[in-house]
Amino acid sequence: DSGVTQTPKHLITATGQRVTLRCSPRSGDLSVYWYQQSLDQGLQFLIQYYNGEERAKGNILERFSAQQFPDLHSELNLSSLELGDSALYFCASSLRGSGYTDTQYFGPGTRLTVL
């Protein structure tokens, strides 16, 4: 158990809908990362937050947005969902939010299925 929690575990929805994925980082970690893992593209970095502020952006679509709240939990919002958005979404947290030797601990993921 990494100490990172994600809810829900599974989510099934229809195209065009909007969903919210939630992540609680490990106690004491200030930074949260979101990743998308699909079969054909592997693990893709989406976005990083540090202490409530966006720090780095990866391959995140405009239909997706995220935020980190004062209590450090984070939410990833996915809107106008398409079939291709079906994937595992992972959240990771780290202490300092800096790449060097700042180990990221991953949550168990949310499996999103868009029908």
Place this chain on the structure above:
Amino acid sequence: GESVGLHLPTLSVQEGDNSIINCAYSNSASDYFIWYKQESGKGPQFIIDIRSNMDKRQGQRVTVLLNKTVKHLSLQIAATQPGDSAVYFCAEATGNQFYFGTGTSLTVIP
């Protein structure tokens, strides 16, 4: 985006043997490399990392080798155990941008 690729998508080894998983990266400016292990149904788990100013780093039963000349990274697992069966990803980082390979599936044969 960056290109981080793995040479072999699958690898089978006998229990007790050593395993070597390889990874090629394309960005010579990458300054930090990480290996992750992902078991079925779980999130990736950090194994070991290395900075670009090093060429070797050892952990418990694992060693990471970095060859910047040919932009190649490898993970060596000593005395492979059934619990090592998983998908292994390498990742490269430039600043706070992380790029992951698609993974190598390691199967340990008892």
